Amino acid sequence: MKRDTENDAAGSGxxxxxxxxxxxxxxxxxVGCGVIARTAADGSVSVAGDPAHPANFGRLCAKGSALAxxxxxxDRLLHPVIAGQRATWDEALDLVAERFRSAVAEHGPxxxxxxxxxxxxxxxxxxxxxxxxxxxxxxxIDTNSRLCMASAVAGHKRxxxxxxxxxxxxxxxxxxLVVLTGSxxxxxxxVLHQRLMAAKAExxxxxxxxxxxxxxxxxxxxxxxxxxxxxxxxALFSGLLAHLDRTGAVDRxxxxxxxxxxxxxxxxxxxxxxxxxxxxxxxxxxxxxGFYDLFARTSRTVTVFSQGINQAADGTDRVNAVINCHxxxxxxxxxxxxxxxxxxQPNAMGGREVGGLANQLAAHGALDDxxxxxxxxxxxxxxxxPKKPGLKAVDLFTxxxxxxxxxxxxxxxxxxxxxxxxxxxxxxxxxxxxxxxADVTAETDTAAHADVLLPAAAWGEKxxxxxxxxxxxxxxxxxxxxxxxxxxxxxxxSEIGRRMGYPGFDESSPAAVFxxxxxxxxxxxxxxxxxxxxxxxxxxxxxxxxxxxxxxPVRADGSAPGGRLMGDGRSYRAGGRLRFVAPATAQARxxxxxxxxNTGRIRDxxxxxxxxxxxxxLMGHIAEPFCQIxxxxxxxxxxxxxxxxxxxxxxxxxxxRAQVTDGVLxxxxxxxxxxxxxxxxxxxxxxxxxxxxxPISGQPALKGGRCDVARFPATVFGFAVTxxxxxxxxxxxxxxxxxxxxxxxxxxxxSGAVDAExxxxxxxxxxxxxxxxxxxxxxxxxxRFAAVSHGRLMGAVWIGPEPVAVSRAFAAEQLGVGGPDLLxxxxxxxxxxxxxxxxxxxxxxxxxxxxxxxxxxxxxxxxLSVDEIGRHLKAGSNCGSCRPEIKRILDTTKxxxxxx
Ligand SMILES: Nc1nc2c(c(=O)[nH]1)N[C@H]1C(S)=C(S)[C@@H](COP(=O)(O)OP(=O)(O)OC[C@H]3O[C@@H](n4cnc5c(=O)[nH]c(N)nc54)[C@H](O)[C@@H]3O)O[C@H]1N2
Ligand SMILES: Nc1nc2c(c(=O)[nH]1)N[C@H]1C(S)=C(S)[C@@H](COP(=O)(O)OP(=O)(O)OC[C@H]3O[C@@H](n4cnc5c(=O)[nH]c(N)nc54)[C@H](O)[C@@H]3O)O[C@H]1N2
Ligand code: SF4
Ligand SMILES: [Mo]
Numbered sequence: 001m002k003r004d005t006e007n008d009a010a011g012s013g014x015x016x017x018x019x020x021x022x023x024x025x026x027x028x029x030x031v032g033c034g035v036i037a038r039t040a041a042d043g044s045v046s047v048a049g050d051p052a053h054p055a056n057f058g059r060l061c062a063k064g065s066a067l068a069x070x071x072x073x074x075d076r077l078l079h080p081v082i083a084g085q086r087a088t089w090d091e092a093l094d095l096v097a098e099r100f101r102s103a104v105a106e107h108g109p110x111x112x113x114x115x116x117x118x119x120x121x122x123x124x125x126x127x128x129x130x131x132x133x134x135x136x137x138x139x140x141i142d143t144n145s146r147l148c149m150a151s152a153v154a155g156h157k158r159x160x161x162x163x164x165x166x167x168x169x170x171x172x173x174x175x176x177l178v179v180l181t182g183s184x185x186x187x188x189x190x191v192l193h194q195r196l197m198a199a200k201a202e203x204x205x206x207x208x209x210x211x212x213x214x215x216x217x218x219x220x221x222x223x224x225x226x227x228x229x230x231x232x233x234x235a236l237f238s239g240l241l242a243h244l245d246r247t248g249a250v251d252r253x254x255x256x257x258x259x260x261x262x263x264x265x266x267x268x269x270x271x272x273x274x275x276x277x278x279x280x281x282x283x284x285x286x287x288x289x290g291f292y293d294l295f296a297r298t299s300r301t302v303t304v305f306s307q308g309i310n311q312a313a314d315g316t317d318r319v320n321a322v323i324n325c326h327x328x329x330x331x332x333x334x335x336x337x338x339x340x341x342x343x344x345q346p347n348a349m350g351g352r353e354v355g356g357l358a359n360q361l362a363a364h365g366a367l368d369d370x371x372x373x374x375x376x377x378x379x380x381x382x383x384x385x386p387k388k389p390g391l392k393a394v395d396l397f398t399x400x401x402x403x404x405x406x407x408x409x410x411x412x413x414x415x416x417x418x419x420x421x422x423x424x425x426x427x428x429x430x431x432x433x434x435x436x437x438a439d440v441t442a443e444t445d446t447a448a449h450a451d452v453l454l455p456a457a458a459w460g461e462k463x464x465x466x467x468x469x470x471x472x473x474x475x476x477x478x479x480x481x482x483x484x485x486x487x488x489x490x491x492x493x494s495e496i497g498r499r500m501g502y503p504g505f506d507e508s509s510p511a512a513v514f515x516x517x518x519x520x521x522x523x524x525x526x527x528x529x530x531x532x533x534x535x536x537x538x539x540x541x542x543x544x545x546x547x548x549x550x551x552x553p554v555r556a557d558g559s560a561p562g563g564r565l566m567g568d569g570r571s572y573r574a575g576g577r578l579r580f581v582a583p584a585t586a587q588a589r590x591x592x593x594x595x596x597x598n599t600g601r602i603r604d605x606x607x608x609x610x611x612x613x614x615x616x617x618l619m620g621h622i623a624e625p626f627c628q629i630x631x632x633x634x635x636x637x638x639x640x641x642x643x644x645x646x647x648x649x650x651x652x653x654x655x656x657r658a659q660v661t662d663g664v665l666x667x668x669x670x671x672x673x674x675x676x677x678x679x680x681x682x683x684x685x686x687x688x689x690x691x692x693x694x695p696i697s698g699q700p701a702l703k704g705g706r707c708d709v710a711r712f713p714a715t716v717f718g719f720a721v722t723x724x725x726x727x728x729x730x731x732x733x734x735x736x737x738x739x740x741x742x743x744x745x746x747x748x749x750x751s752g753a754v755d756a757e758x759x760x761x762x763x764x765x766x767x768x769x770x771x772x773x774x775x776x777x778x779x780x781x782x783x784r785f786a787a788v789s790h791g792r793l794m795g796a797v798w799i800g801p802e803p804v805a806v807s808r809a810f811a812a813e814q815l816g817v818g819g820p821d822l823l824x825x826x827x828x829x830x831x832x833x834x835x836x837x838x839x840x841x842x843x844x845x846x847x848x849x850x851x852x853x854x855x856x857x858x859x860x861x862x863x864l865s866v867d868e869i870g871r872h873l874k875a876g877s878n879c880g881s882c883r884p885e886i887k888r889i890l891d892t893t894k895x896x897x898x899x900x
Pocket of ligand 2: 144145149307311344413414417419459600601609611673686689702703
């Protein structure tokens with residue numbers, strides 16, 4: 001039993017309160033950290049890292065640590081909705097079953113589709129795939145993993161014959177060289193990054209190289225940062241392969257015994273060579289040679305790759321260019337030596353295991369493999385498994401726009417924000433006659449276009465398993481009752497299956513579904529692939545309940561599970577050989593636009609922010625969408641720091657804040673993927689991204705597209721803090737974020753003359769007769785307003801012709817404050833008065849420590865290292881996600897001190 005009760009001596013009033021302790025798994029990234037959730041008798045929840053979990057050994061990052069703050073119900077979808085009206089589950093499910101059934105009857109099975117997610121639990125995912133491929137008889141089920149892992153999957157299959165991640169997390173710790181390419185590990189897989197940094201602290205000779213066009217927090221923490229031109233990875237790693245060959249670093253015996261295709265790959269690599277790598281990457285010959293020599297001489301090398309590799313029109317070739325270098329040196333599946341595709345979502349791997357992609361079957365089976373099809377058909381008792389792949393995500397939404405999809409179920413993903421050509425996706429949703437969205441959040445940009453909304457149970461409310469990046473299966477366990485009428489995704493899918501009249505959906509308990517999945521994996525793969533859970537096929541319900549994290553394969557013969565794979569050079573491909581792949585020479589067409597548009601993640605937000613934006617702590621780090629642009633480009637376009645810019649393409653436009661920094665290369669901009677129509681006026685960056693895909697994997701090029709950038713002609717800028725949700729109508733730009741006791745709002749407008757007071761009142765929701773303190777500064781044309789009710793601050797607004805200088809953190813803290821603690825004068829001045837600390841933008845979200853506090857401590861000489869800052873200010877001493885940023889602040893401040 002993984003649920004225990006303990007007595008909490010710290011319970012209120014000294015009386016011990018019963019606390020339920022549940023061991024579960026973090027629902028965010030693919031590191032898959034173990035979490036201990038403690039639920040007190042009053043229902044309050046706290047979370048901590050699980051010291052016994054082999055992914056994190058007790059650590060959690062900022063997002064994981066803040067999980068308990070995201071469990072609030074204010075924005076939850078709590079009951080089914082049909083056409084905007086509350087409905088019963090029976091009504092909603094009958095309607096869904098009927099509409100899917102009639103579409104299939106009228107237009108055939110390929111007229112319906114599921115679009116699901118790497119955030120589903122394995123059991124739920126298994127049911128979705130079984131329902132669509134096994135019973136509806138179409139392969140039109142694709143998932144957001146198409147945007148995420150498809151190139152890695154395709155690259156693995158080309159090289160290994162199977163979708164196998166050969167290494168384990170420990171390899172990063174025991175390697176002598178870790179190359180991170182297209183991975184911002186410090187922000188996106190923070191706990192794994194901490195494990196890496198801890199290993200480096202113990203063994204400083206462990207060298208870390210980051211290959212990324214952008215100087216990220218990960219690059220800051222590395223020994224060497226190769227700021228390559230975007231899109232030059234194939235050239236970089238091809239040049240490396242040629243270098244390995246030239247310098248005798250190739251493991252000839254391994255290549256001869258275990259691989260095919262070396263000569264072709266080498267010929268292609270030689271054609272590129274060092275000169276080609278220099279030309280493509282924009283690095284100097286010396287920089288590249290230094291890296292190549294390091295790689296050549298370090299046998300314990302791990303190359304970690306993520307979205308900077310996968311999300312490209314040549315993503316699969318990039319994956320194979322990396323793997324080629326590991327095959328050539330025999331560095332695969334050996335201690336401290338492997339290529340390592342690191343997965344993004346908590347269950348990206350589980351989704352691959354159940355075959356959630358439109359070109360997969362189930363249990364790593366292939367749709368076009370007769371033997372696989374026969375075995376799965378026999379197992380499910382069906383006769384008409386689709387023979388051809390279904391529509392991949394981008395094609396699926398194109399087909400929908402063309403009217404070819406008559407009914408769609410979207411589950412646990414938000415395509416109106418996360419797919420390229422996102423405005424086109426909205427058009428597709430509008431064009432689809434019947435859209436069902438199962439989500440935990442009532443209002444999302446996708447849910448806005450649903451005919452039926454189904455309330456899903458959220459993290460902490462349902463049971464199942466997830467698989468992390470190192471093939472480790474962990475239990476997610478419920479510790480809360482689903483609120484309202486929310487039900488688990490697996491239950492929803494089984495009900496739809498049942499109501500469509502299909503057998504095979506009667507037993508929907510997670511344990512039973514898991515057993516079924518394990519049996520199938522064994523039947524399909526015992527003799528053919530490494531994905532085999534035969535040893536878990538007969539787990540009792542109780543054993544499933546208590547399942548400890550376990551790496552696959554888990555064979556039925558009782559052999560030790562998991563571990564490294566392919567270290568012996570054997571693959572499951574016919575003939576048992578691994579394969580080199582020469583990259584295709586054809587280049588994808590490049591759309592026009594002056595800048596390369598790079599997109600990706602920030603430290604404290606998760607994707608479309610439906611959960612992480614609920615906590616002021618996580619919003620305190622970066623509260624607004626931004627565009628990083630190089631100073632030279634900014635100068636040439638008249639873009640000053642903190643002004644607003646448009647980033648546009650023929651597909652769409654966003655308006656975001658300019659962040660002028662030499663952390664991006666000239667000609668490149670970076671915009672985060674997170675902001676949506678829920679929180680911004682025009683912040684959905686995927687509305688700008690072209691729907692170009694890798695021809696092999698179908699993964700869209702979400703990075704490396706083109707765009708233009710221009711100054712946004714705002715004439716009015718402002719900032720507001722409000723107790724009640726501020727009105728945003730009529731604002732040409734806004735970014736809304738929660739604050740501890742209300743909201744904060746950045747805004748701007750493009751209009752000639754503006755009545756500042758009327759605007760402030762509109763934002764605050766106040767009539768013209770309600771009292772409002774107003775201060776105007778004629779010399780700067782700026783205005784400040786404060787609304788005080790019953791002695792407490794209800795809101796404040798700053799408006800001016802330039803971006804307004806206000807200490808955001810300080811202003812937000814004053815909300816709801818009354819009496820002598822309300823610093824009204826300081827507030828109207830935009831900063832605390834003398835003697836009052838202004839922490840500045842939050843760096844450490846765990847302890848709420850701002851940049852100014854850190855700078856001050858460095859200047860005062862009290863803290864001269866990251867550890868000292870941790871000891872004195874606590875910053876960086878809990879989850880550690882902010883340590884690279886603290887180091888940068890420390891270095892910059894120290895430099896300033898030295899130069900004055
Ligand atoms: N905080 C946070 N963590 C997350 C997530 C989140 O939303 N927020 N999401 C999770 C998910 S689903 C995923 S998939 C992972 C993604 O994790 P990552 O892949 O690490 O994250 P990204 O920011 O998408 O992109 C990584 C880097 O690729 C770089 N890049 C862009 N173009 C190129 C190129 O041509 N070559 C190379 N070598 N690099 C390039 C970008 O500059 C960026 O720094 O993160 C997971 N973790
Ligand atoms: N430009 C650009 N675009 C990108 C990327 C990029 O780097 N750049 N990255 C891509 C990648 S790698 C990914 S993974 C995608 C992610 O993109 P999405 O999957 O669209 O993003 P999320 O915000 O994670 O969406 C999850 C949805 O499921 C809901 N949800 C949460 N828990 C549950 C649950 O238990 N059940 C159900 N039914 N719903 C739930 C949430 O409220 C939310 O609406 O974005 C992709 N898009
Ligand atoms: S690294 Fe952070 S987000 Fe990822 S699983 Fe661990 S705690 Fe969750
Ligand atoms: Mo992802």
